Ligand code: ADP
């Protein structure tokens with residue numbers, strides 16, 4: 001038998017088939033339970049009455065007690081409006097109804113006292129309120145005014161069926177006041193107690209009708225906890241499942257690491273790099289398949305860290321791959337790694353979209369036959385044609401460019417076991433977001449830059465300071481340094497972006513007639529790009545004018561100035577990435593943000609953030625705050641974060657609570673068989689059944 005809360009909404013008093021249909025279509029409310037889960041999005045304080053003389057042009061609604069002194073219809077027959085003069089002891093205000101005027105006229109009477117509520121606005125130099133809520137004062141309702149009147153989101157269609165916020169509130173009350181109202185608790189009492197959260201029934205009642213701030217907060221905490229906790233439980237359960245299913249190869253030899261470390265390493269590793277290598281090494285020996293996210297700010301030295309881990313796999317006779325999002329970056333990785341791997345006698349190859357066909361075929365054959373130890377490449381690596389003899393460790397650089405689906409595809413290259421996976425990102429994912437999204441990924445963080453790096457100095461200049469900018473560039477070039485000047489890609493209009501870039505290139509060529517300049521943009525052929533990039537890397541050109549193609553990973557230590565044109569068009573994480581292209585050598589580096597004199601408030605905040613800090617984590621938090629999580633992760637993953645009530649930025653503490661609790665529970669009792677996890681288990685079992693049903697129907 002369906003429980004009370006599963007009752008169809010049309011059986012609620014005051015609903016009926018037509019309203020039920022509207023609720024279903026507009027808000028997805030089919031049952032009592034779904035109605036209860038339509039939480040108010042704010043609350044209005046109706047415990048105070050305003051005086052008419054104190055009214056100001058405010059965003060907020062006001063509640064007034066008074067008398068209607070006159071009523072009258074005005075306007076043409078079809079567009080009649082009703083106006084009423086409404087008076088309290090301090091003054092008079094006009095009330096106006098544009099819709100249902102004659103109906104309202106029948107309802108209202110002059111000389112009677114009413115309580116009204118609405119937003120005042122100025123019309124013809126006088127305050128008026130259109131379509132106020134209005135209720136006649138009776139001995140009953142005079143004390144009813146409360147501090148927290150729930151406000152619900154609704155739609156025009158619902159309003160036409162008289163389902164405005166107030167009416168929805170009434171329906172909710174109908175459910176809650178029903179003697180049969182029961183809520184099946186889904187978290188066991190011990191867990192509630194340790195986390196200081198209230199029962200579900202109280203929470204669902206108080207979220208709609210709190211009688212104090214404390215009740216409201218308690219209800220919110222419980223419901224936020226609920227939401228985050230069950231996500232975390234699922235994440236940890238999946239992790240256990242994956243660890244059971246996907247055994248990982250055990251890598252217990254590491255002779256190549258020792259050889260590299262004692263004979264060939266180009267510099268001392270930072271403490272953070274060493275710690276991360278230990279964390280990864282422990283995974284590789286654990287017998288479980290590793291699934292780890294390595295985050296480290298731009299320039300923190302992720303590449304060599306990953307390389308050392310790849311050496312572990314190779315020491316054990318396995319192949320490794322490293323995949324990068326762009327050809328430029330893949331090529332650079334290839335050249336960087338080839339130098340070391342040659343010394344160690346390893347075979348390395350590069351496969352990208354523009355690798356010559358014959359070479360590609362030869363490389364892929366070598367890979368299949370196990371003659372290659374390391375393959376470096378772009379997306380080309382996840383094509384079906386690419387076969388490994390025995391892939392042991394897959395490294396994916398700059399993860400945010402790759403979808404989760406692509407990651408999975410890479411895993412399944414091998415039928416017998418899953419390779420270990422190391423995902424690297426320089427766009428630090430705020431901890432809170434990482435916890436919600438990547439609960440099943442272990443996270444390692446390189447939180448330290450190699451010694452001797454000077455923090456990059458960042459300034460903001462408006463276009464009128466261009467001469468100053470050119471002067472500065474000249475000075476840096478005279479000192480032997482190199483410069484990047486970057487233009488935004490304009491997604492809506494590639495042509496426009498191209499024009500911006502070309503105009504910029506021309507004006508720079510004019511300002512620096514003697515200086516060799518490179519140009520790089522997305523429309524160029526891969527070989528041309530590589531040629532231009534190489535000229536810049538070899539210090540043959542001094543200025544690199546480019547679109548954001550250079551954004552990720554490119555490493556030219558002699559470049560010390562990053563000029564970003566039309567900075568207002570860039571997102572924060574992109575700006576941070578771009579800035580990370582300089583400050584890679586021992587010289588003081590600079591980032592100069594160029595904009596027009598007028599920029600939007602949000603762009604100003606981004607610019608300020610860039611000027612104020614170079615800490616990638618702070619920037620990521622700010623980005624999350626400004627853009628919201630869905631946008632931040634790209635559309636691919638936004639669905640994951642469809643949270644109803646919790647907010648992963650502002651509710652970080654609840655998230656942590658929920659996560660720690662979920663982790664503890666699943667570690668101790670992965671199948672939730674213990675009696676003190678009974679409610680959890682029952683709830684998860686029923687929700688799984690529901691999910692199945694909804695998949696079938
Ligand atoms: P990212 O983490 O952004 O990928 P890279 O791996 O490209 O950074 O490293 C940036 C630069 O720092 C490279 O030139 C690299 O050789 C150098 N580097 C990395 N680790 C160290 C270290 N421990 N000491 C000095 N230089 C280092």
Ligand code: MG
Nearest residue numbers: 302303397553
């Ligand atoms: Mg990198």
